[in-house]
Amino acid sequence: MRHSMNTMPTEIGQMGAEGIRDLVKRATALAPIATYAEQSEPPVSWASIASAGWDLAGVVEDGEGATSRDLVSMAREWGYGCIPQPLLPTLLAKRHSAVARECDGPVTFALALGGQSLIPFGTVDGISFVTTLGDNGGTLMSMPRGEQDGVDLVARGVRTSAEVTTSMTEGVAKEVALVFAAEALGGAERLLADSIEFVKQRTQFGRPVGSFQAVKHKLANAAVAVESAETALIWGSQRSEEAFRSAMFAIDKCIDVAEIATQTHGGLGFTWEVGLHFPFRKFLVAAHVAAGLETVHG
Template sequence: MTFTAEQDALRDSVRKLLDREAEPWPELCEQIGVAALAVPERFGGLGAGTTEMQVVAEELGRVLADVPFLGSAVLAVHAVLATGDSEACERLLPRFAEGVVGAVAWADADGRWSVPACHVTESTVDGEAHYVLNGDEAEIMLVMADGSLYEVSDFRAVRTPAMDETRRLARVAFDHSPARLLGPVDLTALRDVACAVLAAEQAGAAARAFELTVEYSRQRHQFGRPIGGFQALKHRMADLHVLVETARSAAYAAPESSRLAAVAKVHCSEALATVAGEMIQLHGGIAITWEHPAHRYFKRAHGATWLFGSPGEHLGRVRPPLS
């Protein structure tokens, strides 16, 4: 993989800001413009591509940043763009570019993203969407229903407890809520973009979990020597290194096609889960304490695995059809 000088500079800027800011979202928007990345220039954005969004997501994944980037700057922005509605783009995208939080209500209680949870009857939306990214803090609520995107202002959003406390999810209910049609949306294409960016986030989290594990193996001593010097652990570290590198490659290849987006979702989910699990094992007892970050990477791995559909569901898109 090769990156441009601008992409490397973006990565460096995001990493430095995340290192110094406890609540990074305002600064990410004001100083770097991450909320405006996917917004075309004519709507007040930066007009960047998917790779730039992945660069940011990879850095956010490294520190498990609790910010509305994936749900708002990626999913909500691309959902509006996918409608092709010029009026909606002119009205909503400049607000997203400024950092206003948007959310897309989509999945049902079983975590299915292939069919929207809500439905429309005579310009009103009914239903309850689950696992809505940043749904409880969204100023702009978008709803996927019957193959189209709607804007709704009357809704009830409640943050739902999640094992991964660094991912803000909500349950959003609609009861004959007046809905404004924005336009039809290709659900598969929209989910592919979300999966590609999520895969980069997972790759970043896996890389950092691996780095922390390697560092610990050099510090912890058994039988008078660092545990990282034992042959068995060297083999395990080598396997984890391969997983991290292949996950990163799969993530950045994801935008090339729908099939590669599915490959990235499957492989990056499994890679992060494996690395996080090994992180727990190789750290020993300290890894299950609240003070150590290992448990947070493990929880992020579990939650991210099911976001936008399970690996098993996406694996069905990777396998060629039986003749």
Template sequence: MTVAEQHDQHERLELGRTVRSVLARKSSFEKTRAAATSPAGYNTELWSTLCGQVGVAALAIPEEYGGLGAGIRELQIVAEELGRGLTPTPFLGSSVLAARSLVHCADEDANRRLLPPIAHGTATATLAWTGVDGQWRTDSAAFRAEHCGEGSYHLSGTAEYVLDGDTADCVLAIAHIDGENEQIGLFEVDIRAPGVVRTATPTMDSTRRLASVALTRAVAKRIGTADFEPALNQVRDEVYAVLAAEQIGAADQALADTVSYSKERVQFGRPIGSFQALKHRMADLYVFVESARAACYEAADVLDGRGEPAGYLEESEPASARAALVARIACTETLTTVAAEMIQVHGGVAITWEHNAHLYFKRAHSSSQLFGQPRTTNTLR
């Protein structure tokens, strides 16, 4: 390992420790439950601290726009820590999905205007993309855009599953552009204009706030001039990798809580964790988590340009797409498996409203659907 690599590793460890320290002081499951039912859907004081003292919202935004110029691996570190406690924040929707969409659009004016408030945490953004089918295909969009002169467009349609879509200060939208060879475009929607309706959507996973965004000839400004589909492919690869890290954080904590419980729960005069059958199950879960973690980190290295994915790779398949897809599948299956085993080992208490096990189970299933499943998306181009 070179000196530069050692320095980067040290910086990442410090970032993880700092985020973990802030969450230990200012977050808990009691606060998470309260924040999930609040008007904002998250603890605004906690988010302000994470942005102001740690700079989590600025990590993957270029320095010229008020960011820190870090990479996907740094975003993963934050997501992993947030995932441990299922902490609701606008991080995934605003700091990752929306911010990276703006970065990849290569529109200097839009970036100078929109990215600094996102980086400083004084404003949040979201990306309205998919329709009711929830496929998040990069060649498909929930909206259609009609050019109305002088750089303005009218957008119509309804996007579902929009992260923090009813509370975000800035709404970006993906739309088909009429009359431009079915190009996909990125648009900034004027949320105060007529024809914009944002509605919170009740979800099984209360720690993940979603909304629908309905537009009826709503005024919007196009960001960038090129077809946005290639950039959208890159954005989805990146958000896959960051979501995978969040899933690993949740799986790791769920497994730790389950192991701890197995040492305390006494049956037949001895802790249930001492039974060989449960020892084998815990060992298998540990292997699942660590194997998925390796795939998750590898995806970030490939996306950040620090490596190539292991294994066979056809020339027609982009390295970033393959690595992100592997991380997506591995981490989804791991969290789903660990959450299910957590409930089984805890027994009846795990399905009570007061216990946290059902929250991990719900997060596992909601995350498995978020941004589409590999079999229904055009992930490999």
């Protein structure tokens, strides 16, 4: 017997994705990521996120609420902006922890990562991390001592002792992996869009770089990678047993897009001002996170 699969998000997911897309566009005006990724005041304040209820967008009550597929759609739109605010960790924490939902401010969690723990947005003032996700119990803790993560500069994380780790159920771990991958997908789409715009404007030999066959082929490959990542995440959100594999496949495709974006920008792709490295670094951390979650929960 064949089992049907609805690949579309629910109305909650559609409305959530549209709202977040509008929030990102209004807040950033789609300015270059480098213009705001390291600012002390991000283009979207936490107060505006909380007042609109985005931190509670993942909460399920009485069996009704966002699905994993919905979270993928929302995380994808947020990832396009590459905004340094802890929306996604907080959304996940408050979805899976009653203790976290009682907190008015942002909440994050600690992930095992290469003999250490990574706490996304651990350097954000006033943020707490939750010790348990998906089971009853757990507490909110203040940030432990640690060193600032030097890879994903947007997430402003803290690396600390491996003993400081949030306990998660297998289902929660799969959703975390999917959401991190979906955020990466949004970032890859942004890199592709920026690359297309760049090759339209950049000229060589009196012609736009984008008119060259080799450049067209590279960007076509990037577009295929984005579509492949999207398909994988939809599949993983509908088939729990495929969640980790789908997330890691999608993140690998996003890394491919980042490499192509760097190439199509020429030498400028390696400069700090262009900002391609901000999503790229995020993809690299997401890959380690997904792999680490599968090791523990797969």
